[in-house]
Amino acid sequence: MVNKVTTATIIGLEAYEVSVETDIQNGLPSFSVVGLPDTAVNEARDRVRSAIKNSCFSFPNRKIVVNLAPADLKKVGTSFDLPIAIGILLEENVLDSGLIENYAFIGELSLNGSLRGIKGVLPLVLGLKKIGITDVIVPIENVKEAALIEDINVYGAECLGDVVNHFIESKLPVCKTDPKLYLNNSSNLFEYDFKNVKGQQKAKRALEIAAAGGHNLIMMGSPGSGKTLMAKCFASILPPLEISEALELTKIYSISGLLPKETPLMANRPFRAVHHTASANGIIGGGSNPMPGEITLAHRGVLFLDEMVEFPRNVLEVLRQPLEDGEIVISRAKHSVKYPAKFMLLGAMNPCPCGYKGDKEKMCTCSEFMINRYLSKLSGPLLDRIDLLVNVPRLTAKELLNIHDSAESSEIIRKRVIMARQIQALRYKDLSILTNAELNSELIKKYCVIDQKSQLLLKDAILKFGISGRKYDRILKLARTIADLDGVQNIEQSHIMQALQYKMFDL
Ligand SMILES: [Zn+2]
Incomplete structure (x- = not known):
C-alpha cells in the first residue's frame, strides 16, 4: 500500500502543497526519491536512513520508492527529511496513517535523528493552513516562528523520536507566539540618534518629511558634512511596523535565512546599506533558485546607497522599475517569482568628483565637464522617482562651535512622523496604500x-x-x-x- 504524508515547498514567497508518497515492495534493497528533487532532497535519503536507525526504529531492507508530488513543482531545500521518514515509519507500521490525518511535517534530520531548523517556516506553515491542515510539526528551533500563525496547532519537536511519541505516548505541547511581544515600539533602542547631529536643520527636516510620507530622498554634500551619519539616524525616526507588515517581512527574512536567532519576528523596519560593489543580482534578487535581493530585504524600510554615483549605471537603472511598481518579478525558464519591494530609497553623494564644490573652506578642483559627467550617471528617469533632493553643506569648525541649541532627539521627531502616518492610514483606509508616496x-x-x-x-x-x-x-x-x-x-x-x-x- 502507498501512504501519503503532507508537507510543502516554497516558490518565491508562497508555499505549495507537496505530497510525499512512499511505497515499499519486496525486492533488492534500494531507496529512491523521485519527483524533481534537487541535490539536497537527494541527500535526504542518507540522512533519513541514519536518522531512522539511530532513533532505534528498524529501516526496511526492501525496495523503497518515495515520490514527491506534484512532479512538475520544483522542490528545494532540506525540509522533506521529516515527512519522508514519517512515510517510511507508516509503511513499517510504527505509526498508523489514521493518526496523521490533517497533519503536516516539516524539518531536516541529522544523522542521529535530531531535527534541525530550516528556512522559510513561516510561509510554509501559512501555506499549509490555507490548504486545510490543522496540525503541523516543525523543528523546535523554528517553533516560535511557526506559531506566529493563528488558527493552526503548531508543535516543536527535538528529534524524530519526539514526533513518533507525539502520536503514541506523550503529545507535544501546542505553541503560540504573540507577535505584539516582539514588535519594537521604542526609538531608544537605535544606535544612532538625531540628538547627536548638530545643525543641518534643512536636511533633518527633509528626512522627517521622507519618513512621514515614505518618500525617496537624496542628500548631496561634501565629505564630512554628516550625510552618512544622518542616514544612519534615519532608521530611528521611522514609524513602528504594523503587525501585518512585520509578518510580511518575517516571511522574506525567513526564506532568506536571515531571521535573527533571538526573535521569531522582524521587529524593526529594515535599513539596508548597500555598497557600490554589489551586483545587480544581489540588489534586485536572482540566482537559479531565486532569492530575494536587497530591494526586497529593504521592503517596508530603507535602501541606503552611500556614494550613490559610484554605483554602476546598470545597477542604478534596475532600481527604476521596482521604485515605480513596489515589486520585482524575477523570470526563470520554468517559472517566475514575484517579490515585494516597497522601500524608501535614501541616497548620499558628493556634489562633484573631488567632493568640495560649493564648500566654504576647500577649493573644488573639478572642471565643469568632469562635474557634468559625474552627475549624468544619475539618469533623468531615476531622478524623476526621487521626491526630495537636499543640499547638506559641510559646517566649518566655527559654525559648529556657534551652535548652542541642543538638537531634537529622534524620539520627538518620530512622534511627529507617527502622527502624520496615522493621518495617512485613516485617509487611505479603504485603499491598499499606506503612505502619500504611493x-x-x-x-x-x-x-x-x-x-x-x-x-x-x-x-x-x-x-x-x-x-x-x-x-x-x-x-x-x-x-x-x-x-x-x-x-x-x-x-x-x-x-x-x-x-x-x-x-x-x-x-
Ligand atoms: Zn570638485
Missing part, C-alpha cells in the same frame, strides 16, 4: 487638491525651472505630506513652497 496620478487628483493661488505658484515654478509632469505630481505628494505633518486637512501655499525647495535644485 499615490498614483488618479489618487493625487483626489487627495492633493490645491487652490487657485497655489496652482498659479506651481505653474510659475514649472516654467521657471523646467519641471516635468512627473515631478509636478511628486511636488503635490510632497506638499500633502508636509500638510499632514502640520496636521491640516488642506494643502496650503506654504506647503507647496516648502515642497518646491526640495525640488528646486536639479541635476
Whole structure:
C-alpha cells in the first residue's frame, strides 16, 4: 500500500502543497526519491536512513520508492527529511496513517535523528493552513516562528523520536507566539540618534518629511558634512511596523535565512546599506533558485546607497522599475517569482568628483565637464522617482562651535512622523496604500487638491525651472505630506513652497 504524508515547498514567497508518497515492495534493497528533487532532497535519503536507525526504529531492507508530488513543482531545500521518514515509519507500521490525518511535517534530520531548523517556516506553515491542515510539526528551533500563525496547532519537536511519541505516548505541547511581544515600539533602542547631529536643520527636516510620507530622498554634500551619519539616524525616526507588515517581512527574512536567532519576528523596519560593489543580482534578487535581493530585504524600510554615483549605471537603472511598481518579478525558464519591494530609497553623494564644490573652506578642483559627467550617471528617469533632493553643506569648525541649541532627539521627531502616518492610514483606509508616496496620478487628483493661488505658484515654478509632469505630481505628494505633518486637512501655499525647495535644485 502507498501512504501519503503532507508537507510543502516554497516558490518565491508562497508555499505549495507537496505530497510525499512512499511505497515499499519486496525486492533488492534500494531507496529512491523521485519527483524533481534537487541535490539536497537527494541527500535526504542518507540522512533519513541514519536518522531512522539511530532513533532505534528498524529501516526496511526492501525496495523503497518515495515520490514527491506534484512532479512538475520544483522542490528545494532540506525540509522533506521529516515527512519522508514519517512515510517510511507508516509503511513499517510504527505509526498508523489514521493518526496523521490533517497533519503536516516539516524539518531536516541529522544523522542521529535530531531535527534541525530550516528556512522559510513561516510561509510554509501559512501555506499549509490555507490548504486545510490543522496540525503541523516543525523543528523546535523554528517553533516560535511557526506559531506566529493563528488558527493552526503548531508543535516543536527535538528529534524524530519526539514526533513518533507525539502520536503514541506523550503529545507535544501546542505553541503560540504573540507577535505584539516582539514588535519594537521604542526609538531608544537605535544606535544612532538625531540628538547627536548638530545643525543641518534643512536636511533633518527633509528626512522627517521622507519618513512621514515614505518618500525617496537624496542628500548631496561634501565629505564630512554628516550625510552618512544622518542616514544612519534615519532608521530611528521611522514609524513602528504594523503587525501585518512585520509578518510580511518575517516571511522574506525567513526564506532568506536571515531571521535573527533571538526573535521569531522582524521587529524593526529594515535599513539596508548597500555598497557600490554589489551586483545587480544581489540588489534586485536572482540566482537559479531565486532569492530575494536587497530591494526586497529593504521592503517596508530603507535602501541606503552611500556614494550613490559610484554605483554602476546598470545597477542604478534596475532600481527604476521596482521604485515605480513596489515589486520585482524575477523570470526563470520554468517559472517566475514575484517579490515585494516597497522601500524608501535614501541616497548620499558628493556634489562633484573631488567632493568640495560649493564648500566654504576647500577649493573644488573639478572642471565643469568632469562635474557634468559625474552627475549624468544619475539618469533623468531615476531622478524623476526621487521626491526630495537636499543640499547638506559641510559646517566649518566655527559654525559648529556657534551652535548652542541642543538638537531634537529622534524620539520627538518620530512622534511627529507617527502622527502624520496615522493621518495617512485613516485617509487611505479603504485603499491598499499606506503612505502619500504611493499615490498614483488618479489618487493625487483626489487627495492633493490645491487652490487657485497655489496652482498659479506651481505653474510659475514649472516654467521657471523646467519641471516635468512627473515631478509636478511628486511636488503635490510632497506638499500633502508636509500638510499632514502640520496636521491640516488642506494643502496650503506654504506647503507647496516648502515642497518646491526640495525640488528646486536639479541635476
Ligand atoms: Zn570638485
